[in-house]
Amino acid sequence: MSNETKQLIVFDLGGEEFGVKITKVQEIIRMKELTQLPNASEFMAGIINLRGDIISVIDLRKRFGVEQKETKKTRIIIVEMDNQDVGLIVDSVSEVLRIEPADIEDAPERIAGIKDDYLKGIGKVDDRIIILLDLDQLLTTEEKIELENASQNVNDEDIA
């Protein structure tokens, strides 16, 4: 990991905070009408029309096994992956956060469910724990990520 200060977009998913590098994020839009694709993988929420471009959208809530409920805060984060734009549905987007490399810890290997692949590390800012995601890995693997267990463990670790 580089030694520079990182800027993260922090979003909420099932009560947990996640972060992605700001340089990967194109824009954040409100929830839009989705066109569903038949026979697509479970996490593909569908496609949207973003100013004339067709963009595939992934439901991160499904990806992480979190309850899906649409609120006014539900957002689609448009990120760039492999030179194409992809949308990610999240519960809400909270802020842009600066984080020092020193505050990022390697992902504890004991975390069940979340594979090291998706996980870049754990960011600790004040009392908060932010799970840093590696987007490229996130979408290449098909397995569902057992978020609840995983975050549970992180919390336990922290308390202990």
Place this chain on the structure above:
Amino acid sequence: MDIEEFQDLYATEAQEHLEILNNSLLQLEDNPHDLGLVKELFRAAHTLKGMAGTMGFEKVSNLTHAMENILDKLRNEEMAVSTEIVNLLFKSLDTLEILINDGEEALSFELEDIISELKGYASGEIEVSNDSNNIDEATTIHNFSIELSDGEIKSAKNKLTEGSVVFLLRVILEDDCVFGALRAKMVGDELESYGEIVKANPALQDIEGAEVDSEFQVLFISNFEDKEILDALDRISELKELDLEVIDDLNELKKAESKKNKNSSKKTSAKSLSKRLKSSSTIRVDVERLDDLMNLVAELVIKRTQVESIGESYQLDELNKKLKSLGKVTSELQNSVMNMRMVPINLVFNRFPRMVRDLAQEMEKEINLEIEGEDTELDRTIIDEIGDPLVHILRNAADHGIESPEERKKAGKDPAGTVKMSAFHEGNNVIIQIQDDGKGIDAEFIKQKALSKGVISQEEAEMLSDQETINLIFASGFSTSEEVSDVSGRGVGMDVVKNKIESLSGSVDIYSKVGEGSTFTIKLPLTLAIIQGFLINIADQKYVLPLETIQEIVKISPDDIKTIRQQEVIQRRGSVIPLISLRKELNKPEYEEIPEELSIVIIKIGEESYGLSVDSIIGQQEVVIKRINDLSDGVEKIAGATILGDGSVALIIDIEEVTLGK
């Protein structure tokens, strides 16, 4: 332009000249007495030499120079066209191709061999059929001396005033001259200040276009002393030799030409040359720029549909009328952009005669390649992609299809096999057929093979018809070659071919009969960008069917649906056609209650008709196909998406996939 751009330009142009060389040489092999072809070869080699010289590609220029010497002998009928010579020239072309594509460093010692072989023939050391001596630089120059037409002589004579003389200037550039084109231009400019240029060889505009040789000649009129002119030219650097000659009689130049004209015989080759020369009225455009333009036009079409839908919902008649004429303009615009991207399929086909010739020689078979419809035009992006699949099929035909001459004789066939490639339009598609009269494909053999490789199960095998079985060679994990030969079957199977074609929204089909041969039929869309679509509604979602496949739309009652072996069918005009429920295909829930009347869209793919049951019909619309990034390769039965007038997204149904196996 920077050097890199020059190099790109050089590479593409050199490639074109190589193609001309290859084609002319092939023709020459069949018509060894056609001097027109030899001339064409000579010119192409000469231009290539000039280009390579300008760019500093020494090896290419050395090799073409050696080829030139041979061609010169042929041209002057000092040597006869023989298979030996043709093969040697083909070998040189292959070497040239490697040099041009892979760079000068690609090979070294082979080059020396070929050049010395060429030189040997040219000097008569290898073939003793002629006694002419070695051609050196000086004599080569004489061969492109300037020739004038009657008209040119007349106008030159008119320009001659008292005291002025006609000069012929020969310039040889230094071997390592970097700015050949620039030097030539400087010479031209200098001469302009001393008199008037009548003609230059190569023409001055060619010189500016970087097609300059290591030597060039200029004919000009001046009333200065030759010494003055030479002094002025001496100041230009990088010129090795300057030779100024006074021409007393302009007619001398003319005679030389008419004498040469007598030698040229057939008109065909001259015509094909003039066709190529016409290319000077075209410009090269980067395909990317055309793509950008195409995207903009596509955007325009979308925006127009959006405005149209506003006009319709507010019933603005005035606006709708104006939009109609706007629609006409956008359609025309779209057509012309599409036409710009269209290139003749010849771009792909033209490398096949040579390939088949080599294959035939290699495998000691006799194969005639017939090509039809090479002018058929296709979208550039498709042309770029279709080459490899065609090569693969063609190699298969030559390797596995066509039998050896002995086998063919035994079977009572002409010992020379025929492979026919043809391309033609059919509706909004282009069909490419590759037909051979070889041994055909044995369905039983394929079936056994498929079984042993686990491609199909025993039950499936029993259900398959012969034609269906033959199409199994496209299944992945299937390769028909009994033993891996050098030509085809080196790991890449026909499934790669099929995938490639399908990725271009096309399809491929084989028809084969044992003992009579096989026919591969490839169907490709004309373009990949905009289609005429037909909007339908399924489970409250809009979908698009490609209009061209639609035969008719009928309403039926649920009672009309019959079942044959669990497949729903309907009767239509006396024939039974399979009925496909799009709800089922698209993983939508079944009707809660069956409606009294069902809308069925009858489509036709190839020779087969299918009925697609839909919820309701919306209508016809031009749609711009957008690719869906499916992330997990899970999206089936959908060919793409499009944006409708109201901004919503509709999916384009992949008819081929939906009807597969029905």
